[in-house]
Amino acid sequence: MSDIQSVMHPAGADAAIIYQFTWVLFVGGTVIFAIVMGLLALAMRRQARPITPGVWILGAGIAFPVIVLTALLTWSTWRTGQLVPQTSHKALSISVTGKMWWWEVRYRDPTSNREIISANEIYIPVGESVYLGLTASDVIHSLWVPSLAGKRDMIPGRVTGLNLRADKPGTYRGQCAEYCGEQHARMAFHVIALPRPEFDAWLARQAQPAVPADTTVLQRGREAFLAQQCQTCHTIRGVTDVAPQLDARIADAPRLGPDLTHIGSRRHIAAGTLRNHRGTLAGWIADPQAIKTGVFMPPSPDLDGETLRALATYLEHLK
Numbered sequence: 001m002s003d004i005q006s007v008m009h010p011a012g013a014d015a016a017i018i019y020q021f022t023w024v025l026f027v028g029g030t031v032i033f034a035i036v037m038g039l040l041a042l043a044m045r046r047q048a049r050p051i052t053p054g055v056w057i058l059g060a061g062i063a064f065p066v067i068v069l070t071a072l073l074t075w076s077t078w079r080t081g082q083l084v085p086q087t088s089h090k091a092l093s094i095s096v097t098g099k100m101w102w103w104e105v106r107y108r109d110p111t112s113n114r115e116i117i118s119a120n121e122i123y124i125p126v127g128e129s130v131y132l133g134l135t136a137s138d139v140i141h142s143l144w145v146p147s148l149a150g151k152r153d154m155i156p157g158r159v160t161g162l163n164l165r166a167d168k169p170g171t172y173r174g175q176c177a178e179y180c181g182e183q184h185a186r187m188a189f190h191v192i193a194l195p196r197p198e199f200d201a202w203l204a205r206q207a208q209p210a211v212p213a214d215t216t217v218l219q220r221g222r223e224a225f226l227a228q229q230c231q232t233c234h235t236i237r238g239v240t241d242v243a244p245q246l247d248a249r250i251a252d253a254p255r256l257g258p259d260l261t262h263i264g265s266r267r268h269i270a271a272g273t274l275r276n277h278r279g280t281l282a283g284w285i286a287d288p289q290a291i292k293t294g295v296f297m298p299p300s301p302d303l304d305g306e307t308l309r310a311l312a313t314y315l316e317h318l319k
Contacts, residue, residue: 004173148166210318282308286300
């Protein structure tokens with residue numbers, strides 16, 4: 001499994017084209033620079049034969065740029081036309097909303113047709129074009145996975161689209177590419193590409209409600225989650241559900257914090273900032289401001305150590 005954020009390691013069709021653009025422009029620019037420096041050195045020689053201004057103007061000022069730029073324009077137009085079309089037609093659709101400073105990800109359950117809400121990780125099937133419907137809830141963000149495709153801005157009140165395709169299984173790191181506040185640099189995410197059967201199995205697991213708290217410690221953690229009013233901003237399906245007639249409406253409503261129904265299955269917390277395990281969960285609950293200053297989640301100074309560990313253990317087991 002790779003975990004790469006680099007345009008120099010393309011793993012998708014669009015990323016490969018962008019990678020090729022990078023090398024052509026870099027090598028071409030280097031060759032032109034070398035030629036100009038060579039001509040400059042030649043001109044500084046005392047014995048150099050003088051060249052008439054007309055030759056410089058016609059040759060270096062007109063003919064050379066026209067030939068080079070025409071060739072580059074023709075080639076780039078041809079290659080740009082080979083980029084994956086930005087369309088949701090016949091593509092798996094996933095909705096991603098940029099928030100300060102995390103990512104809400106919504107899938108459509110093919111069985112119940114209800115939305116499955118997750119955060120900070122985008123699962124896709126390998127070898128298939130996936131359409132990401134992008135928007136933002138507060139300020140302008142930008143989604144960029146350098147190994148898979150170019151970037152796309154996420155604008156409040158508008159939906160933009162980006163097609164992703166991974167040609168091989170792996171984990172690819174992405175990053176917000178538009179400055180969006182003091183924690184912009186810690187607004188990362190991961191794209192996990194799985195073979196189709198594994199992706200379907202993962203999606204089916206995510207559609208399920210939270211696993212029950214079947215031990216004393218887990219029950220204490222669950223009770224602490226409710227006592228601390230964490231459900232005001234977070235959802236745990238099967239725990240924070242309301243009346244059935246209101247459930248679908250509330251489930252689809254925007255939440256201030258990520259859906260935690262399967263938080264234990266995620267690789268990181270705090271949008272790629274920390275590895276996900278009991279210790280980092282406890283540290284985050286105790287004082288998130290110490291890790292990401294400015295996040296909306298307040299600290300929990302009133303939690304005693306035993307209750308804090310029980311709550312972190314409970315969240316860790318939600319897989």
